[in-house]
Amino acid sequence: MTPSIGAESGRSSRWPASDRSRDQRRGGERGSAAVAMLAIVPVVVLVMVVTMEAATMVAAGAMATGTADLAALAAASALVDRGQERGTSDPHLAAAAIAAANGATMVACACDQVPVEVIVSVAITSPFGLVANRVATGRGRATLVAPSAVRQQL
Amino acid sequence: MLLPLVALLLVATLQLVGLARDVIVVQDLARQSVRVAAASGNDGATRAVVAQRLPLAAVEVAPGRQPGDTVRVVVRHDATVAGVRVVVTGRAAALVEPGAS
Numbered sequence: 522m523t524p525s526i527g528a529e530s531g532r533s534s535r536w537p538a539s540d541r542s543r544d545q546r547r548g549g550e551r552g553s554a555a556v557a558m559l560a561i562v563p564v565v566v567l568v569m570v571v572t573m574e575a576a577t578m579v580a581a582g583a584m585a586t587g588t589a590d591l592a593a594l595a596a597a598s599a600l601v602d603r604g605q606e607r608g609t610s611d612p613h614l615a616a617a618a619i620a621a622a623n624g625a626t627m628v629a630c631a632c633d634q635v636p637v638e639v640i641v642s643v644a645i646t647s648p649f650g651l652v653a654n655r656v657a658t659g660r661g662r663a664t665l666v667a668p669s670a671v672r673q674q675l
Numbered sequence: 676m677l678l679p680l681v682a683l684l685l686v687a688t689l690q691l692v693g694l695a696r697d698v699i700v701v702q703d704l705a706r707q708s709v710r711v712a713a714a715s716g717n718d719g720a721t722r723a724v725v726a727q728r729l730p731l732a733a734v735e736v737a738p739g740r741q742p743g744d745t746v747r748v749v750v751r752h753d754a755t756v757a758g759v760r761v762v763v764t765g766r767a768a769a770l771v772e773p774g775a776s
Contacts, residue, residue: 558677565684572688576695583699587706587767594713595770602743602773610743615770622745622768 574651581657585643588623589661593639595619596632597663612637628658636664690756697754697763704728705765709748712736713769725750742773 599615612632616639620627625641632639642656708724711717722734729752737747750765 554677558680561677561681562684565681565688569684569688569691573691573695576692576699580695580699580702584702587703591706591709591713591767591769594710594772598742598770598772619745619768619770622747623766 570649570651573648577647578645578652578655578657581643581645582659584623585625585641585657585659586661587659588620588625588643589639589641589659590663591623591661592616592620592625592627592630592641593637593661593663596630596637596639597635597665600632600635600637601665625659636662638662687757694754694756694761694763697752698765700728701732701750701752701763701765702767703765704732705748705750705767708734708736708750709746709767709769712746712748713772714774716740716771721748740771742771744771745769746771 593616595618596612596616599610599612602610603612613630616630616632616637617627620639620641625643627639628642629640631637639661640658641661642658645652645655645657647653647655704725708721711724712721715721718736721736725732725734729750732750732752735749735751737749738744740746745768747766747768752763752765754761754763
């Protein structure tokens with residue numbers, strides 16, 4: 522029995538087999554955090570990007586709907602003015618002007634009837650370009666009521 | 676190392692969602708208040724619409740007093756994202772309605 526072998530066997534007796542296997546496991550797990558990071562971080566970033574894109578689309582949809590309502594109200598107001606011969610405003614032009622003032626484009630307008638119905642579109646400005654060249658459309662409808670009734674409602 | 680980074684990204688995502696919510700709320704308030712301005716012509720009532728939800732927001736009402744004029748409302752709200760101050764702005768315009776005083 523050589524001293525070197527004795528020393529090796531002595532170390533083996535002091536370190537149980539379970540510790541040795543744990544050391545081996547640690548060696549096997551080295552670098553696993555980097556692999557997990559490579560898998561998880563892109564998923565989290567993807568969630569961020571999709572969340573922002575979805576929020577942009579929701580905001581554009583809400584803006585289109587609100588703008589369509591305001592444009593329809595403008596057309597209805599112009600219709601009242603024209604009926605009372607107080608002004609020369611064209612309901613179609615009034616709706617288009619209000620849509621443009623709110624950053625939208627009027628797509629269609631049934632402006633010479635009651636209820637007035639307007640459809641507008643809003644370009645979606647995508648923060649990451651995933652929904653490029655898309656528009657959100659909104660439909661608004663307005664009818665004629667007495668001004669006092671409107672003030673009561675508001 | 677990994678968990679803090681993922682937590683940081685999740686917190687950043689939540690902050691961005693909060694900012695998006697603020698943008699939608701401010702834009703919606705601008706539209707509601709311009710509707711009041713167009714129907715009533717009352718600046719106080721216009722500002723009250725915004726003050727109910729965002730008491731610290733600044734409201735500008737551009738004059739549009741006569742029926743047929745365009746009234747414009749700008750709402751500015753200070754939001755904070757990750758400690759950075761961001762001014763969220765909402766704009767809306769409407770035609771002053773007949774009967775507005």
